[in-house]
Amino acid sequence: MNQELIGILDQTIVMLQQHREDELRTLLDELHPADLAELLEELEDEQRAAVVQLMSGPTAAEAIAELELEEQAAIVTALPPEKAKAILDEMSADDAADLFAELEPEDAGSLLQLMTQEDATDVRELMTFPEDTAGGIMTTEFxxxxxxxxxxxxxxxxxxxxxxxxxxxxxxxxxxxxxxxxxxxxxxxxxxxxxxxxxxxxxxxxxxxxxxxxxxxxxxxxxxxxxxxxxxxxxxxxxxxxxxxxxxxxxxxEEATEDIFRAGGVSDAEQQLDLEGPIWPAIRARLPWLLGLLFLSLVSGKVIEGFTPLMDRVTALAIFITTMAGGAGNAATQALTVVVRGLATGEMERDQVGRVVWREARIGIVIGAICGLVLGVTAMVWNHSPWIGLIVGLSIAINLMLAKAAGSLVPVIIQRLGLDPAVASGPFIATITDTTSMLVYFSIAALILGAVL
Amino acid sequence: MNQELIGILDQTIVMLQQHREDELRTLLDELHPADLAELLEELEDEQRAAVVQLMSGPTAAEAIAELELEEQAAIVTALPPEKAKAILDEMSADDAADLFAELEPEDAGSLLQLMTQEDATDVRELMTFPEDTAGGIMTTEFxxxxxxxxxxxxxxxxxxxxxxxxxxxxxxxxxxxxxxxxxxxxxxxxxxxxxxxxxxxxxxxxxxxxxxxxxxxxxxxxxxxxxxxxxxxxxxxxxxxxxxxxxxxxxxxEEATEDIFRAGGVSDAEQQLDLEGPIWPAIRARLPWLLGLLFLSLVSGKVIEGFTPLMDRVTALAIFITTMAGGAGNAATQALTVVVRGLATGEMERDQVGRVVWREARIGIVIGAICGLVLGVTAMVWNHSPWIGLIVGLSIAINLMLAKAAGSLVPVIIQRLGLDPAVASGPFIATITDTTSMLVYFSIAALILGAVL
Missing domain, CATH: 3.10.580.10 (CBS-domain)
Known part of the structure; x- marks a missing residue:
């Protein structure tokens, strides 16, 4: 909300308290419906009802259509029937259909009866189309x-x-x-x-x-x-x-937000939620992912468990577990991000898939080699051991390479299965690479240490 | 590219080979400039030049404006001057200015001379505005x-x-x-x-x-x-x-892609890159992040190192390192995703920040408690040790809670510092929480095991 609107909001509240309706009407008449919508969002229920009463039918219809459906439903059901009718008559059929879909059946029924026969028919027809189709978002006004x-x-x-x-x-x-x-x-x-x-x-x-x-x-x-x-x-x-x-x-x-949420391991259900709303719907939207991934991560724990005898002998190995798992997860997330977005915007087409994955694999080889070298030397200096350096360097190199390939391949596979590639989230791919990175790291450690110890 | 266009592409190539120019012109005349642009993208340089020669000035101008700037520049500089003039004259001033900004200075200079005085002045004026401002994307045709x-x-x-x-x-x-x-x-x-x-x-x-x-x-x-x-x-x-x-x-x-790339730890520079292009620019865009995060993750390694004596005594502790670090990273990424998107779309405003972070913290408490309980019981059964169960359960609970708070707070802090909150990527927050999760996990382990061992 910009400064000017905040000023108008304050004035509105004062005028309401002092019952200066005519002045308020003049003030509101100057505003664009989109600004009126922002104003309505900030008002208490009672103030809001009073303000809507002051607005003309067409203005109220446009302003209300800009609000969240939940808020629209609350406003319209609280209005006296004749005002509700005046607003609904002016609302475009697609906005009205969306609103009716949000209402309780009995409210929707009695409001539909207020509307003209023609408008009601349009709205009923539009309500038969699923929300996320052309029919669901079209208007019959043409x-x-x-x-x-x-x-x-x-x-x-x-x-x-x-x-x-x-x-x-x-x-x-x-x-x-x-x-x-x-x-x-x-x-x-x-x-x-x-x-x-x-x-x-x-x-x-x-x-x-x-x-x-x-x-x-x-x-x-x-x-x-x-x-x-x-x-x-x-x-x-x-x-x-x-x-x-x-x-x-x-x-x-909406689609961009959906993709961003999925990439962050948040269900799209959360898109509908108010950022300040009750916490339970958000918990329901996030808990399944988190808990599922926690269990999936136990597979990497199982791998580590298999190598505890080795770690008992060379405790320094434990130091690099998070670096190994984190690095692979990050490299995979990068590749995944580029590929999922390419698929979503249509920039990447079916016939390009092989070449894109192969390019990511090559990027992985180079990035893996560079990071492996740098981290290997760091580990060597840290632990005063060339063997630890070799293990860490080699594992980082192989893990980053695998991670890049996996990050680009997993969304493609998911799409081939007929699912939205965006469900392959960063958290998901990072949890998968946790396991592969532990396998690679400890296997290399076992090989090298088996030879030198 | 849809099936129909692929058919037209094949026809175009055949007609070009057989020099059936008039037929080809008729075929291309039927197409929408946006489809022509897709066609041009698939053709070899020579075919492309031949096709552009067949198109009328206005159609060519519209089709070319739909292409990537790099491709536009390649086409226009390869055309004979009179055809280039015909196309540039028909191009809207904002498209022409974008194209000229992409050209080598000498090419731009000679092409500008071909244009009418008036158009050239418009283009020169538009080129003075930075690309990502209103001036940079506006057209002077009104x-x-x-x-x-x-x-x-x-x-x-x-x-x-x-x-x-x-x-x-x-x-x-x-x-x-x-x-x-x-x-x-x-x-x-x-x-x-x-x-x-x-x-x-x-x-x-x-x-x-x-x-x-x-x-x-x-x-x-x-x-x-x-x-x-x-x-x-x-x-x-x-x-x-x-x-x-x-x-x-x-x-x-473009802004959505930028946010998605940043969230995935990919520099926006990569947005300009061809998904099949050379690998070096992509490596330059990703390596700094990856390498930086690898070094940052060594801090969590340092924490682990401090607790190696403890792990020497209770090796089972190592098994849950990836679960602990991964779970915290995922929980933080979820909170981060919701908050960063809210800030980007303007759905979350400055005065809501405190309430949103507090809501995330409460979500974290509930989610942490549930996941802690479930994972704690799992760990207890797995290791036949109530103490390991208690350590894992308590650590997961505290870590997820901290992760939710950090995930929602970090982007807010970044924004307060005057930076784009989207730079707080999933990989970044996950690397940060690696360290805190190791600190919490091993500290709790030391406390509990110190009491019972």
């Missing part, structure tokens, strides 16, 4: 026209429909069955002769997505073709809705 | 008009300027000094009476950014206010350019 009409007709249609800001920049051309056959941007319409037939000026190779397409795929399409909105069609090619660029930005952000 | 003109004038102006698709959706209103005073969306213009004075219909509280603003801040502004473009002003409030939503998407993606 302007469509027949190919036999003229540019002037299309502009009239736009003027009449007066759609909301994000949805007004393309006019879609459909046939009698509602099938998508062309598109015109508002810019093209303005530049066209008013009496030009749509058919003769429309673009016919329209980029579109299917209602069932994953939201990330939809976002990538909009990103690739620099679109402001993408039309969504069904199996019959019938135009069902559009996904606008502002929603695409939110999807890309 | 439509501006005086407040005393009418809606019809504005539409005429749009028609005359016929700007590129992304820049046509707002008309900015400026005063005699070129200062930004208002804005009108194309939609608002269409709905307005043709003879309405701009002054009376424009919105005056315009969201704008400053030329020196960081690109991430610009992107967040566009995202927050659901804009299609944001105007960029200088110190005198003079309108200097606009940043369009398609560039904002690329910025957000």
């Amino acid at each position: 302007v469509a026209i027949g190919a036999q009409r003229t540019a002037a007709d299309a502009i009239d249609e736009l003027r009449r429909a007066a759609p909301s800001a994000e949805t007004a920049y393309y006019v879609y051309v459909v046939d009698e069955q509602g099938r998508l056959v062309g598109v015109l941007s508002l810019r093209e319409l303005i530049v066209a002769q008013p009496d030009a037939e749509i058919r003769s000026i429309m673009r016919t190779n329209v980029v579109s997505v299917h209602v069932n397409d994953d939201q990330e795929e939809v976002a990538r399409t909009v990103q690739k073709y620099n679109l402001l909105a993408v039309p969504v069609v069904d199996d019959q090619d019938v135009l069902r809705g559009i996904v606008t660029v502002d929603d695409v930005i939110d999807v890309l952000e | 439509v501006a008009i005086g407040a005393q003109r009418t809606a019809a004038d504005a539409i005429d102006e749009l028609r005359r300027a016929a700007p590129s698709a992304e820049t046509a959706y707002y008309v900015y209103v400026v005063d005699e000094q070129g200062r930004l005073v208002g804005v009108l969306s194309l939609r608002e213009l269409i709905v307005a009476q043709p003879d309405a004075e701009i002054r009376s219909i424009m919105r005056t509280n315009v969201v704008s950014v400053h030329v020196n603003d960081d690109q991430e801040e610009v992107a967040r502004t566009v995202q927050k206010y659901n804009l299609l473009a944001v105007p960029v002003v200088d110190d005198q409030d003079v309108l200097r350019g606009i940043v369009t939503v398609d560039d904002v998407i690329d910025v957000l993606e």
Whole structure:
């Protein structure tokens, strides 16, 4: 929240206390809905209800749509029915559908009855699509026209429909069955002769997505073709809705957060959580990973146990356990990060996989050799023993090399299994390399010390 | 690359070999510039030059602008001057400025001379702004008009300027000094009476950014206010350019990749690297981190060394070193991930820091208690020793708790120091917690075993 908004927040609270409603309304009228949303977030329930009452239907609808769904539901259910209706009527169908999905069934039912028949039908239809598909994020507010009409007709249609800001920049051309056959941007319409037939000026190779397409795929399409909105069609090619660029930005952000959370070994469930919320949902999201990895790490403990007789004779070996395990984990995490991100953004394609993994292996060889040499010399000096130096150096070299190969290969394997490569998190790969690094380290130690002791 | 494009790629290569230029031109004319860009990426240098020669100036300009800057530079410098001019003339000023920044100075100089005086001036001006600022990503193609003109004038102006698709959706209103005073969306213009004075219909509280603003801040502004473009002003409030939503998407993606790379302990330098490119730049990007962390991990080795006499007596202690260090690292990485992402997306604000860290500490207490209990019992059964069970259980509990607190606190401290919290990577925090976990584990072991042995 910037300084200016904090000032307005303070003023709002004072005006509410002093019942200066008219002044407050004037103050709030000046604000952008996105700023109003930030303001609402900071207010207590009662203050919030009073402020929403002061806002006009369209402004309230836009501001509320910017809030978390949980907060939206709390506000709308607390409002008197007529105010709730005024807001819902102005909300775009996709925002309303998301909100209704969050409500208790009985609340949703009674609110749907307040809405016009048409809006309620739109919302019910949108609610049938899974949240993370094109159908789940599309809006049904779009302007469509027949190919036999003229540019002037299309502009009239736009003027009449007066759609909301994000949805007004393309006019879609459909046939009698509602099938998508062309598109015109508002810019093209303005530049066209008013009496030009749509058919003769429309673009016919329209980029579109299917209602069932994953939201990330939809976002990538909009990103690739620099679109402001993408039309969504069904199996019959019938135009069902559009996904606008502002929603695409939110999807890309959500997907990036999801990937970042998975990479950090946090379940995506936590993405929905409030950073200041109750701790139990967060515990449920993190505990399975942590506990699972702790048990997995016992495998490396088992390896160490097998070599305790050796460590009894050369206690200095224990000193380098964390360096060995940590170094391998870090090297693997680096490779994993680069490969998982490459797969997520589509920068790395299926046919490149072999070459990328081979490149990581070569990087591992060089990095392993350098780190092995440096750490080997360090260990030698520290322990006054060339043998410890040799063991540590050689193990670091081999471990880093293996770690780079594993870090790049594991996400690829996971993807081949049909899973999201992002589930191969840094913590997961680090726990796996704990075991291999202990095996390599102690085996080399046993070999070398067996020869010299 | 999808199946359809792969087919077109094959056709393109065949047609090139058989010199069927006219057919190829028809084939390529059907393609979207973004698909043409993908095609160009797959072609050999010579084929690529031949294909670019066949494309019209505007199409070639759009397609080339989609490529990596390195590839753009290679293509443009290899073209005959008149074709290069045709393409550069059609390129938007911001794309051209990015391209010129990539060229060798002599190439840039001779190409700039080919351009019209006006375009060259725009490009030179844009090149003065740092890459990652609003000035560096803005384009100078925008439509501006005086407040005393009418809606019809504005539409005429749009028609005359016929700007590129992304820049046509707002008309900015400026005063005699070129200062930004208002804005009108194309939609608002269409709905307005043709003879309405701009002054009376424009919105005056315009969201704008400053030329020196960081690109991430610009992107967040566009995202927050659901804009299609944001105007960029200088110190005198003079309108200097606009940043369009398609560039904002690329910025957000770039910033997400940067954060992901840092979280994985990879330098952002690697973001610029080709996944199949030479290995040396990647080695340079990763080696410092890895080697630094290896040395840092020697501190935990030093702690272990201090306790070797204890381990000599109770060798079972060594078995749990990796579990102890790994568990703490993983718990810290989880907390770190949530906090760093919260700071990056602006979801977590300065005044929340204390409450978020305190929440993480409480999560750590519960998770630590549960994991400590489970692992303690496991260790007890494994080693047939209640004392080992007690040591492992207690250490896991304390270590996970400390790790959660450290994982949430370290990025906050880094931010307070004025650095990007994303530099606190998983590998970094895991290496730090290696040391604390060894200290806790062996201290508890010494205490308990000292009492019972």
